[in-house]
Amino acid sequence: MTTSGRIRAGGRAGPRLRVLILGGTAQARQLAAEATAVTDAPPAGRVVTSLAGRVARPRLPAGETRVGGFGGPDGLARWLRDEQISAVVDATHPFATRIAASAVAACTETGIPLLVLRRPGWVAGPGDDWHRVLDLGAAAAALPVLGRRAMLTTGRQSLPAFAPLDGIFFLIRTVDPPQPPLPADRVLLLDRGPYTVEGEVALMRRHDIDVLVTKDSGGEETAAKLTAANRLGLPVLMVDRAPAPDTATVATVDAALAWLLALPQSAGASGDQTG
Numbered sequence: 001m002t003t004s005g006r007i008r009a010g011g012r013a014g015p016r017l018r019v020l021i022l023g024g025t026a027q028a029r030q031l032a033a034e035a036t037a038v039t040d041a042p043p044a045g046r047v048v049t050s051l052a053g054r055v056a057r058p059r060l061p062a063g064e065t066r067v068g069g070f071g072g073p074d075g076l077a078r079w080l081r082d083e084q085i086s087a088v089v090d091a092t093h094p095f096a097t098r099i100a101a102s103a104v105a106a107c108t109e110t111g112i113p114l115l116v117l118r119r120p121g122w123v124a125g126p127g128d129d130w131h132r133v134l135d136l137g138a139a140a141a142a143l144p145v146l147g148r149r150a151m152l153t154t155g156r157q158s159l160p161a162f163a164p165l166d167g168i169f170f171l172i173r174t175v176d177p178p179q180p181p182l183p184a185d186r187v188l189l190l191d192r193g194p195y196t197v198e199g200e201v202a203l204m205r206r207h208d209i210d211v212l213v214t215k216d217s218g219g220e221e222t223a224a225k226l227t228a229a230n231r232l233g234l235p236v237l238m239v240d241r242a243p244a245p246d247t248a249t250v251a252t253v254d255a256a257l258a259w260l261l262a263l264p265q266s267a268g269a270s271g272d273q274t275g
């Protein structure tokens, strides 16, 4: 990257980003690091990442961090105005649908440009035995047909959907301890990765897993379990994403950064205006 946050020869400053990144994902952290590296220093430039506050010890991004909900679309719109934010990147998890809708509404109301940064969903390859379902309820309904010993990686908040299922063992992997209701026959594994294919194969073998249940999160970070299931010839129950918000969307951090740098407010300002 050739741009810089400092005033450069010729009296021009680097880009001045005032961006809110809705975070909680690896891509959000990468974008925060890249945007912080290129933007003008605070207070002229600001890169603020917002976290929901669900995870006890979150991996913190570069730049500023704020934690907790905004109080719906109106609260988010108010916050954007108060903090004089000039662009929003929704880099939340593809299954975080409420905050995504909130971002669309708040940015529509305030006229602030919004970009969705969302990695593509996974695509089945040779030898994969994937069964796609629309939501968690459908996954719970389909599970008894596919197996009796499930590895469940759909996240803490998804567990109530599987709690009523009798006669199925669950290996439940979450980042933080889940709250009841939980399936009765279970082993709980607290882990946040990164995971390797060899590690996932060994884990599935150790617990005699015969089906994997996952959301279609996409990305490399948690894809090892899919390769492991393929190697072991196991079916995968895959919960589909809800339709994406109808707004500008990119798949990569580089594309999101390019979008930010192309915004009119991001253009380098003359030295005496940089504050």
Ligand code: NAP
Residues within 6 Å of the ligand: 022, 023, 024, 025, 050, 051, 052, 054, 067, 068, 069, 070, 071, 072, 073, 075, 076, 091, 092, 093, 095, 096, 097, 098, 099, 100, 102, 154, 155, 215
């Ligand atoms: P959600 O259902 O879309 O959000 C519920 C509420 O939590 C929102 O209405 C908002 O509260 C608040 N919120 C969510 N994300 C926020 C953020 N980045 N900053 C500030 N407030 C936020 O989301 P979720 O499924 O609970 O996920 C919460 C967070 O965990 C997301 O940021 C997401 O990136 C991350 N995450 C989710 C998953 C998943 O599978 N869902 C997986 C990995 C990481 P207000 O309405 O009060 O603003």
